[in-house]
Amino acid sequence: MATSDPRFSLPLAWWWVLLLAAAAKLAGADDPYRYFDWTVTYGPINPLGTTQQGILINGQFPGPRIDCVTNDNLIVNVVNNLDEPFLITWNGIKQRKNSWQDGVAGTNCPIPPGANYTYKFQAKDQIGTFTYFPSVALHRAAGGFGALNVYQRPAIPVPYPAPDGDFTLLVGDWYLAGHDQLRQTLDSGAPLPFPDALLVNGMPSDIFVGDQGRTYLFRVSNVGMKTSINFRIQGHSLRLAEVEGTHPVQNVYDSLDVHVGQSVAFLVTLDQPPMDYAVVASTRFNPDSTSALTSIGMLHYSSATSRAxxxxxxxxxxxxxxxxxxxxxxxxxxxxxxxxxxxxxxxxGTIQTSRTLVFASSPPVVVAGQNRYAVNGISFVVPDTPLKLVDTYNIANVIGWDSVPPRPDGGAPQLGTPVVRLNLHEFVEVVFQNTESEMQSWHLDGYDFWAVGYGNGQWTENERPNYNLVDAQARHTVQVYPNGWSAILVSLDNQGMWNLRSANWDRQYLGQQLYLRVWTPEQSFSNEYSIPTNAILCGKAAEYAH
Structure with a gap:
């Protein structure tokens, strides 16, 4: 490209001076800051041809997409103009040393109506496809979710050539009933009905345009309430390129299952005759063979004149x-x-685990007159004071320390607010046991972990020789198959109070969650940041407000 910039005519010696000066400047510079101002409101949306009330961010459904670069500092000011408290969580962003910004009820007071909260966090050492969504009540069923894509710095290579473009797809089940009505359904003891539709980017279908012979990155996230999906493109192969912020071996698939809360990215080369090809997402593990939901979009070759x-x-x-x-x-x-x-x-695979935790889900159980879900017999009740504040201010009679048995013990189900205490830098084996015929999904805030094993039936120690202890996929959300188990290994190197929950939001809402407190007595900013000056204080912590 022609240019008149005088820097391009400098002698070679001056180039070295400039490069050394730039390197010195970068060495002392902070990572870039990106600022966002979001206003959350109710508003009319029309994804299925019928107007319904949705949750909008800056008037958008889905919400604005965040594009940033690894290590960027994100400053997101959220103004809550709903008529009830609201929170956003950043799904898959590890929040290094900073569970204060996790955006769940155990770490943050919800933003009151008419108030604001400014999230301050860093996409530290992460590259990949992530999402955000509302984390209290059943707001997630009304919108308020969006994409958060973290790109690599130019100096950081990724293991594939730069694609000719990328597409972000937020795929999820959808209900015509409002979030209040769905909440009343669960509170009454009834299960959620089967969803009414499957949406892609807030619509029944979408169109993706590319040029023949070029390769594109598709980022697919399951932002639904409870339903797994399968994704495929007519006549095209999917080359796996990223799984929840880590790079996998680039196997080629005809289709990919993406479970609730999960994200994958894959490369698609437009190597077919120039036509329009179907892009298909459909629900998986449906109650019966007649209930599957399907979204049919289009991959449009720019020169196409007909459908395949x-x-x-x-x-x-x-x-x-x-x-x-x-x-x-x-x-x-x-x-x-x-x-x-x-x-x-x-x-x-060579590190000795310090302990094993086996967390078993339960079918709906009646506890204190309510239909609830439980983990090892304990159904989580959200307290009026976030657990992170309770721990910080040593507030008594809120947390049930270590009240979840480390393995199912057959005890009578009960309500509780369980927190499992773990030490910083422990290396832990966690097994998720599914005792039901429904597909489940589990998410751990603040961490990636290695998904080392999947199996049918009841897990026992005899399954360990079958673990992948060499190159198991790292991720933050793991599926657990009907009447099966999934095992993970996790290095607890991120101090804080972290939510371990069902990603199936009806189960999370009714108690299938708990918290892990990762702690060390050696208090240091190198381990964990102190409470933010703008932290909202509520419940029993309100008296500590400045």
């Missing part, structure tokens, strides 16, 4: 197919970026 012939691509049918696909996801050990902490080569 032939039937729509069929999705898989069995759970075994999905489990085998999950086992085929492997961590790319040669990739130079986007690894779980600690950074660099981490031989997790």
């Amino acid at each position: 012939p032939g039937p729509l691509p069929e999705g898989p049918e069995t759970a075994d197919w999905s489990m085998n696909q999950a086992r085929s996801f492997r961590w790319n050990l040669t990739a130079s970026a986007a690894r779980p902490n600690p950074q660099g080569s981490f031989h997790y």
Whole structure:
């Protein structure tokens, strides 16, 4: 490209001076800051042809997409103009040393109506596809969710050529009933009905335009309430490129299962004749064969004049197919970026675990006259004071310390506010046991973990020889198959109070969650930041307000 910039005519010696000066400046510079002002309101939306009330951010449904670069500092000022408290959580962003910004009821007081809260956090050492969504009540069913894409710095290579473009797809189940009505349904003891539709970016379908011969990155996140999806493109292969912020071995698939709360990214080369091809998302693990929901979009070649012939691509049918696909996801050990902490080569399979926690879900149980979900017999009740504040100010009679048994013990179900105490830098095995015929999904805030094993039936120690202890996929949300189990290994290197929850939001709302308190007596900013000066104080912590 022609230019008249005088820097391009400098002698070679001056180039070295400029480069050294720039390097010195960068060495002392802070990471960039990006500022966002969001106003949350109710507003009319029309995703299914019928006007309903949605939750909008700056008037948008879905909410604004955040595009940033790894290590950027994000300053997001959220003004709550709803008529009830509101919170946003940042799904998959690890919040290094900073659970104060996690945006869940155990760490933050909800933003009162008419008030604001400014989130301040860093996309530290992360590259990939993430989301945000409302975390209290059932606001998630009304909108308020969006994409958060973290791109690599130019100096950080990723293990594939730069795509010719990328597409962000927020896929999820959707209800015509409002979030208040759905909440009343759960509070009355009834289950949520099967969803009414499957949306892609807030619409029944979407169109993606590209040029023949070029390659595009598709970022797909399941932002639904409770339903797994399968994604496929007619006549095209999907080359897996990223799983929840880490780089996998780039296996090629005809379709990909994406469970609630999960994100994947894959490369698609437009190597077919220039036509319009169907982009299909459909629900998985449906109650019966007639209840599947499907969204049919379009991959449009820019020179296309006709639609591709032939039937729509069929999705898989069995759970075994999905489990085998999950086992085929492997961590790319040669990739130079986007690894779980600690950074660099981490031989997790050679580290001795300090303890094993087996968390079993339960079918709906009646506790204190209510239908609830439980973990090892304890159904979580959200207190009026966030647990992080309770711990900080040593407030008594709120937390049930270690009240969840480390393994199911057959005890009578009961309500509680359980927090499991763990030490900073422990290396822990966690097994999620699904005792039901419903597909489940579990998410851990603040961490990536290694999904080392999946299986059917009841987990026992005899399953460990079958674990992948070399290159298991790292992720933040793991699916647990019907009447099956999933095992993870996690390095507890991020101090704070962290939510471990069902990503199926009806189950989370009715008690299938708990908190992990990762702590050390050696208090230091190198371990954890102090309480923010703008923290909202509520409940029993309100008296500590300045």
